[in-house]
Amino acid sequence: MKKITDEAFLKEVATKAKDSNVVSNYASYPPYSGSGVCDVCNRSLSGVKAYVVPNRVFYNSPKWRARFKSINFMATDADIERMRNLDTSQGSAVCENCIHMF
Numbered sequence: 001m002k003k004i005t006d007e008a009f010l011k012e013v014a015t016k017a018k019d020s021n022v023v024s025n026y027a028s029y030p031p032y033s034g035s036g037v038c039d040v041c042n043r044s045l046s047g048v049k050a051y052v053v054p055n056r057v058f059y060n061s062p063k064w065r066a067r068f069k070s071i072n073f074m075a076t077d078a079d080i081e082r083m084r085n086l087d088t089s090q091g092s093a094v095c096e097n098c099i100h101m102f
């Protein structure tokens with residue numbers, strides 16, 4: 001999982017996270033404009049529209065969980081919980097092709 005360390009981003013994510021608990025409303029996620037790759041599809045984010053999704057939303061997404069398990073054949077919900085517990089970043093960078101999952 002990519003670490004997002006920009007302070008302004010983290011503050012904005014923390015604020016938005018309060019409102020994005022249930023309903024997917026990705027337009028409200030703060031934009032991500034750094035380098036690196038999408039945390040869902042691993043495509044390069046340079047020149048691509050991307051968003052910062054709070055990890056609480058990221059790991060709870062049924063669509064993302066289904067995709068993750070279909071790609072990682074032996075992955076279970078327990079594996080995802082372990083990943084979530086190990087992930088100390090406060091947000092995940094997601095490209096516009098993948099943001100519909102959140």
Ligand SMILES: [Zn+2]
Binds near residue numbers: 038041042094096
């Ligand atoms: Zn993506």
